[in-house]
Amino acid sequence: MILGPVIFAAVWSLIALFLRHYPETMAGYSTMSKSEREKIDIQKLGRFVSNAMLAGVPSVLLSPLMPTMPLYTLLLCWIPCGIVVVAGIYVNVCKKKFEK
DSSP states (O other): OOHHHHHHHHHHHHHHHHHHHOGGGSTTTTTSOHHHHHHBOHHHHHHHHHHHHHHTHHHHHHGGGOSSHHHHHIIIIIHHHHHHHHHHHHHHHOGGGGBO
């Protein structure tokens, strides 16, 4: 029961670190025109998304300690994914923060 969350947390963390070092691989960036790409501070955006993903890792690692399946599912899946969704909404609403 503990192996699944540890593997999930490890993969989630590796993806977050990959985005930190290679932010140009984020969805939608490669489809933008060159003029749109020049307006975005991709390094700052990559760090923000990476930090948002890493913020969900503790909940994944704590999930095996939960006594019921709904709490386990909440900590393992919904909280980390929810943090990334909220970060995506924040990026779209506060675009000026990530412009050069």
